[in-house]
Amino acid sequence: MKAESFLPDDYRPAEDEPFMNERQLEYFRRKLLTWKAELLEQSAETLEGLAESARSVPDLADRASEETDRALELRTRDRQRKLVSKIDSALRRIDNGEYGYCEVTGEPISLRRLDARPIATMTLEAQEKHERRERVHRDD
Numbered sequence: 001m002k003a004e005s006f007l008p009d010d011y012r013p014a015e016d017e018p019f020m021n022e023r024q025l026e027y028f029r030r031k032l033l034t035w036k037a038e039l040l041e042q043s044a045e046t047l048e049g050l051a052e053s054a055r056s057v058p059d060l061a062d063r064a065s066e067e068t069d070r071a072l073e074l075r076t077r078d079r080q081r082k083l084v085s086k087i088d089s090a091l092r093r094i095d096n097g098e099y100g101y102c103e104v105t106g107e108p109i110s111l112r113r114l115d116a117r118p119i120a121t122m123t124l125e126a127q128e129k130h131e132r133r134e135r136v137h138r139d140d
């Protein structure tokens with residue numbers, strides 16, 4: 001029997017059950033797939049909006065404003081594209097049995113962290129250490 005067939009709609013992963021059991025994996029798979037579908041839908045809407053606004057605006061101020069809006073939309077679209085890539089990576093980790101474990105320490109990532117950020121690849125401590133190290137090297 002597949003995990004998806006017995007996962008109740010109100011299911012939430014709990015600390016008192018085995019870590020990354022079938023139910024938890026299915027919960028996170030569904031969460032990731034739903035998030036990805038929402039992002040792809042937003043991207044399609046963005047592209048439609050950009051196509052509709054691709055008209056010639058004679059007023060210089062209006063044209064500048066429209067170009068600024070378009071640049072912002074394209075930056076947002078690029079961020080969404082990168083996020084979809086991270087979601088795909090998380091889905092692959094679920095399939096490979098690596099999901100939920102820190103890529104640096106190998107320790108389990110807390111369920112609260114994964115619920116808030118299902119694409120997380122590091123424990124909170126490892127992520128903070130990584131960011132501190134990045135900040136130090138960036139300042140050099």
